[in-house]
Amino acid sequence: MHTASLAARSLKSVWHPCTPMKRHETEPLLAVQRAQGPWLYDTDGKRYLDAISSWWVNLFGHSHPHIRAALADQLEQLDHVMLAGCTHAPVVELSERLAALTGLGHASYGSDGASATEMALKMSAHYWRNLGRPEKNGFVGLAGGYHGETVGALSVTDVPVFRSAYAPLVRLSATVPSPDARLARPGDSAADVARRAAAALQAWLEQHHARTAALVVEPLIQCAAGMVMYDPAYLRRARALCDHYQVHLVVDEIATGFGRTGSMFAHQQAGIRPDFICLSKGLTGGTLPLSAVLTTDAVYQAFYGTDAAQAFLHSHSYTGNPLACRAALATLELFEQLDTLQANRLLAQRLSTAFAPLAQHPRVRHARHLGMVWAWDIETSLPGFAQRYHAAAKARGLLLRPIGSTLYCMPPYVLDTDEVQLLGSQALAALEDCLRQEAQAQSNPRNDK
Numbered sequence: 498m499h500t501a502s503l504a505a506r507s508l509k510s511v512w513h514p515c516t517p518m519k520r521h522e523t524e525p526l527l528a529v530q531r532a533q534g535p536w537l538y539d540t541d542g543k544r545y546l547d548a549i550s551s552w553w554v555n556l557f558g559h560s561h562p563h564i565r566a567a568l569a570d571q572l573e574q575l576d577h578v579m580l581a582g583c584t585h586a587p588v589v590e591l592s593e594r595l596a597a598l599t600g601l602g603h604a605s606y607g608s609d610g611a612s613a614t615e616m617a618l619k620m621s622a623h624y625w626r627n628l629g630r631p632e633k634n635g636f637v638g639l640a641g642g643y644h645g646e647t648v649g650a651l652s653v654t655d656v657p658v659f660r661s662a663y664a665p666l667v668r669l670s671a672t673v674p675s676p677d678a679r680l681a682r683p684g685d686s687a688a689d690v691a692r693r694a695a696a697a698l699q700a701w702l703e704q705h706h707a708r709t710a711a712l713v714v715e716p717l718i719q720c721a722a723g724m725v726m727y728d729p730a731y732l733r734r735a736r737a738l739c740d741h742y743q744v745h746l747v748v749d750e751i752a753t754g755f756g757r758t759g760s761m762f763a764h765q766q767a768g769i770r771p772d773f774i775c776l777s778k779g780l781t782g783g784t785l786p787l788s789a790v791l792t793t794d795a796v797y798q799a800f801y802g803t804d805a806a807q808a809f810l811h812s813h814s815y816t817g818n819p820l821a822c823r824a825a826l827a828t829l830e831l832f833e834q835l836d837t838l839q840a841n842r843l844l845a846q847r848l849s850t851a852f853a854p855l856a857q858h859p860r861v862r863h864a865r866h867l868g869m870v871w872a873w874d875i876e877t878s879l880p881g882f883a884q885r886y887h888a889a890a891k892a893r894g895l896l897l898r899p900i901g902s903t904l905y906c907m908p909p910y911v912l913d914t915d916e917v918q919l920l921g922s923q924a925l926a927a928l929e930d931c932l933r934q935e936a937q938a939q940s941n942p943r944n945d946k
């Protein structure tokens with residue numbers, strides 16, 4: 498199958514996400530035939546380094562032999578069985594391991610991140626209802642927060658482009674200021690910003706706690722907002738305030754979990770324990786859709802009984818799918834076998850060195866890095882910078898998709914020395930390509946379409 502024809506058929510038959518469809522007339526689809534390690538191969542055999550881990554899900558490269566073998570073995574034994582009234586080894590073992598890793602338990606499963614968000618919201622509000630406080634059913638999140646795009650999840654997703662059209666369908670939650678470290682005033686530290694944002698949270702909770710079920714946050718990095726990073730002091734303060742005002746703390750680790758920020762989970766860097774954790778994306782190493790919510794014994798006990806109205810009945814057809822659970826188990830095994838968190842510290846140093854010329858580029862503001870995430874705000878007047886950069890990077894054999902004018906890299910954990918060098922040099926070269934286009938547009942503005 499030829500690239501052009503597969504892409505053309507796709508545009509006729511598939512509704513692609515995250516891009517207005519007509520734009521694909523000038524932004525061609527990448528028709529991927531196969532993938533190996535960090536590389537995607539298109540239908541013409543050209544390869545691309547997947548520097549954003551296929552939307553932040555792929556941790557150990559594509560087609561990892563350990564995960565593949567686990568899936569093949571599972572397929573021989575049990576493909577799927579409903580989880581209502583049935584159970585199986587992969588879901589039990591995964592739940593036990595996730596409990597050991599998070600210090601929470603009672604895992605409930607969905608398929609996508611957004612359904613994990615919805616489970617956490619429902620469980621939190623239902624908890625308060627079971628305690629005789631049904632008025633505690635509101636939520637509060639951070640400005641710019643992203644927790645998924647289904648109608649329930651949109652209530653805590655503060656991204657107008659995803660939400661505005663559906664505002665009439667959504668019960669919009671309140672937002673409090675983000676502790677975005679870029680807001681530091683001269684002489685300020687990221688911790689000072691965190692303290693100010695926490696003071697705003699306190700003021701909000703002081704007024705609204707009686708009607709609030711939970712605070713929902715992306716810990717340490719608000720990824721979809723453009724890799725907005727903040728100081729762990731905010732999470733410590735948020736935990737204390739949630740305790741004081743009797744409000745749950747939900748940490749959405751869908752993007753930040755599984756080593757992405759340097760620790761297994763981002764909230765662990767603040768030394769806190771949340772009431773709910775939402776997991777997805779890297780959970781299966783980027784092979785199959787799976788999400789999970791884990792919570793405390795106290796929350797679980799509030800639902801424990803024989804009364805259906807008191808119980809958490811939430812279900813999906815594929816809840817706890819054995820193949821997905823097995824892929825997740827294989828992924829967690831890789832963390833141990835490869836000592837991934839330690840190995841990533843060394844890999845991150847090499848990547849930071851490779852990215853140093855980019856970080857020091859005169860057009861870059863707020864170069865930032867945490868764990869296996871790097872981001873740079875680009876000062877540019879080039880219209881459609883994100884699309885132009887994406888195209889320039891693709892021409893150079895890299896898959897990178899800036900968010901607005903924020904360029905970021907979120908690579909899989911398996912890059913070798915050559916791949917690190919290539920990523921650093923080509924990411925910079927793609928920026929220079931865009932800046933040349935900007936210079937051309939400025940010298941001949943009417944040609945810029």
Ligand SMILES: *Cc1c(COP(=O)(O)O)cnc(C)c1O
Pocket residue numbers: 608609610611612614643644645646715720721749750751752753777778
């Ligand atoms: C991606 C993401 C989600 C939504 O996950 P989907 O699988 O896309 O529904 C929720 N929260 C965060 C923090 C995310 O990054």
